[in-house]
Amino acid sequence: MEKLYAAPLEGLTGFVWRIAHRQVFGGADRYFTPFISPNANCSFQTREKRDITQNEENLIPQIITNNEEYFIWAAREFAELGYDEVNFNLGCPSGTVVSKGKGSGALRDLDKLDRMLDGIFEALPDMKISLKTRIGIESSNEWPAILQVYKRYPVSDLIIHPRTRRQMYKGEADRELFLDVLGSCPELPLVYNGDVWSSDDEAFEYGCGVMTGRGLLQHPSMLREVRGGEAASREELSIFHDLLIDGYRTYMPGELPLIKRMKEFWFYFSNSFEVSDKEIKRLYKSKNYAEYASAAEAIIRGCDLK
Ligand SMILES: Cc1cc2nc3c(=O)[nH]c(=O)nc-3n(C[C@H](O)[C@H](O)[C@H](O)COP(=O)(O)O)c2cc1C
Structure with a gap:
């Protein structure tokens, strides 16, 4: 069975939801924290700290930043807490985030993104680093150049939500584009994300990892069902x-x-x-x-x- 992941949703999939979900339904190989935004103070907010210190198994902390040093600082703090993997948010479409060059805003300047990834992978040789990304800011025409950057790094998972920033959460997720990447880059550890609403979604047949967010909130037994388990009672x-x-x-x-x-x-x-x-x-x-x-x-x- 390919990897099945629970997506992070700010305000919804914090530790309370994750722990309850694991206990009652299970089925997810990994959970991801909603984004943690390190800053120059080199300290986490109370809420962020609480969310990563509940002794949860299979939890990957997620960082959002436009700054390589902040990323490295936060990842090392996670390592101190026992985490061996960190996820980089390159997808968030929110205006305040994007205007700072964070989330999908990082896709605007690919040279800078490349330099940032270079520094991060160099500084954290013992940490697995996965990326969660959109396919462009304005248009999916931007995607080939973005993919070229990602291909240079030994990412532990490349989680693609095939919408542009402009689409926010509207319109279609471009599954065709995702399947093209899957077909042409068999070496990449791909995870599909976007509009997976039920256990009979065709994404579970793609032969790659699948991450689901809103669908799992609606139907918390979805991933258990994918594994042949029962629907929620x-x-x-x-x-x-x-x-x-x-x-x-x-x-x-x-x-x-x-x-x-x-x-x-x-x-x-x-x-x-x-x-x-x-x-x-x-x-x-x-x-x-x-x-x-x-x-x-x-x-x-x-x-x-x-
Ligand atoms: C309210 C809300 C909050 C979100 N917060 C985060 C977040 O903190 N980090 C992140 O990577 N993605 C976040 N996302 C995006 C989801 O993880 C996911 O990529 C997106 O909803 C598409 O997948 P889905 O159709 O399975 O929900 C958020 C989405 C929503 C709707």
């Missing part, structure tokens, strides 16, 4: 939900942030159920924990599973 979905609540409670300062976080989760999780507009609106409109819990319970206990 109602009981499992209920346990999973409660583990998230318990986990967020341990560090969130009160009811309202907790409910807000859970509503973000439900944006995807509601797709596990045949839920009516009325039921989901009730959940989104809840103003305190009691209202939230009652709305969530009604869906989890009452709605058919999809």
Whole structure:
């Protein structure tokens, strides 16, 4: 079986989600932290530190930066904590990130990217380094030159989300382009990422790794199913939900942030159920924990599973 990865989603797949997901559903060979952004202070934010110090197995920390030295500093800190692999975010399309030349913004100046990768791979000979990338900023015509840069380095995984930055999360992921790379570069450790919504997606037949993000949030048993396991049961979905609540409670300062976080989760999780507009609106409109819990319970206990 090829590698099956859970994608990082800022605000959604932090340690609470990952630990609950592993416990209830499993099926992912690796999880990735949402991006960690090292800076000149040479210290991680509390949230970042917490996310990488929960003794999770098969967790790869992800760095986003436009600065080689910051990358090397952060990767060495990860190594001190016991990690032997790090992932470089070259895909994030958000305006504030891209304007600083980070995420997919790093694809704008390929000479600089090349120099940065050169310095990073040189400085970290004992660390596995994987890349997660988009296929261009404005157009996929940029891709051949980007690929030429990546091919110079011994990347441990090249995870491709075949959209441009301009597309954000809209339009089609260019699976044809991905399959071209797969066919023409058999030496590359490729991982496909983008719009994998179910266990019968053809990506699982590509013969390379597959990473899924939003699809896994919607159907948390997806990767277990790919391995021949069962679809999520109602009981499992209920346990999973409660583990998230318990986990967020341990560090969130009160009811309202907790409910807000859970509503973000439900944006995807509601797709596990045949839920009516009325039921989901009730959940989104809840103003305190009691209202939230009652709305969530009604869906989890009452709605058919999809
Ligand atoms: C809300 C949100 C947050 C994301 N945060 C990250 C992130 O921190 N790091 C990253 O590499 N990708 C991030 N992504 C991109 C996903 O990892 C993934 O590449 C993208 O959603 C496409 O895959 P999917 O269709 O399977 O979700 C994020 C996507 C979304 C929608």
